[in-house]
Amino acid sequence: MSQKIVLVDEEGKRTDGRKLNELRPIKLKVGVLSNADGSAYIEQGKNKILAAVYGPREVHPRHLALPDRAILQCRYHMAPFSVEERKPPQPSRREVELSKVIREALEPAIFLDKFPRTSIDLFIEVLQADGGTRGAGVTVASLALADAGIPMRDLVAACAAGKAGGQMVLDLNDIEDKEGEADVPVAYMLNSNAVALLQMDGLLTIEEFKQAIDLALDGCKQIYVLQKEALKAKYLAIKEEAEEVVEEE
């Protein structure tokens, strides 16, 4: 760990000028790919991530099909150009693990029993990574699922908190993630007060661990509001378009 980098300065400002409990700027857009049944795009700081949902559709390979519900298949994948050093395109062990935890974070939100013997296929492509891509991946995937019209109990919002430069911080960027003391990604369903994804690496006391979770949940709540706005924005745009057509007639 390099001691040269000051992650939090004396005034409590972080490397990118943020306050300790401040999220990076987040942009969300729903319905960005015409071929997919549902899609969404997120920018969170320098993270740029696309998510697409296909399905419910026939299961491939077929033996994975379940008689009483749909399966969710998820692939989290990073583009080779998304990081400093080129990432080989074949899935790394990290990507396999993240695909699993992201799937397990979204499954509890979906009414899978509505579509027996089918598959809902979710693809997350990280175009640029800057720390916290699994959280941003969950946030954007949840919107893509909603955009595909898949019945859901709630939107899943996700965000990390952790410790960097000796301070508890929200939404770690790449440097804070790499040089900081700990990272706690959390995914959350607000309506049921349910944590759907939880991981940690680093070192924290139990008290700090609790603070990190609370801080991350705070971030999730803010992101949840943005998610709802993004979903509404898509339909408001359609409504406006429709009204223009009516006026022209």
Next chain:
Amino acid sequence: MTSIMVSRIRKKQIAQLITSGKRLDDRGLADWRPVQIETGVIEKAEGSARVRLGRTEVMAGIKIGLGEPFSDRPNDGVLTVNSEFVPIASPEFEAGPPGEESMELARVVDRGVRESKVIDLEKLCIIPGKKVFVVFVDIYVLNHDGNLIDASALATLAALTNTKVFKYEMKDGEVEIKPGFEALPLRNFPIAVTFADISGKLVVDPWLDEEEVMDARLTISFDKDGKVCAVQKGGTGTLSPEQIIEAAKTAKEKAEELRKLVVKS
């Protein structure tokens, strides 16, 4: 369809018992199965251990090799953790490349060892940026009866405690291995504690029947100073924030009990 029905009936039975504070195998909700640790079980490995957690059995073998450091850590030796779910361990396991369960397991164990800085990796550097010792941890599941993560983390730690490193000497810029060994320098002893959430109740060290019906799984690792060093939620269920903190407190106590078994062995 039969298996789905069976698992639902089974789940109801297991969940009902748990609500009254009981488990199918007569344990209390916060009880571990009997733990047995043997070290130095494979002579040809530089370190090894076999852990029995009830009927679950896991072996960890450590091989030390020479290799190149990662470009972003030129002064550090390399640690890699792999796990294999070999077909002898369960009718559910098939031969072939590692699946996501086994990759997840290896990565959770890796995180516990790496984040608590068990191995002083700087001491494994031979020529900065060029040559370092590589510590290969291979986790071999021999019999699967649930809670492979904790058994594997224990086996890994126990194997590391009896790992030896080659002595070497530099001759004309080349590494020459000398006879004899030194103990691998260890600084910390992380212990993983896994819970299964079954219908809203947490039980420690789930065995296979409980894992098959659990909603969510939560693993929390503690280092020797009582700090959290790795966390992983698994499974398709969810947990409340209160449940997580409660689990962390229980896990801290359990980790201390278990650590005594490894450090003693």
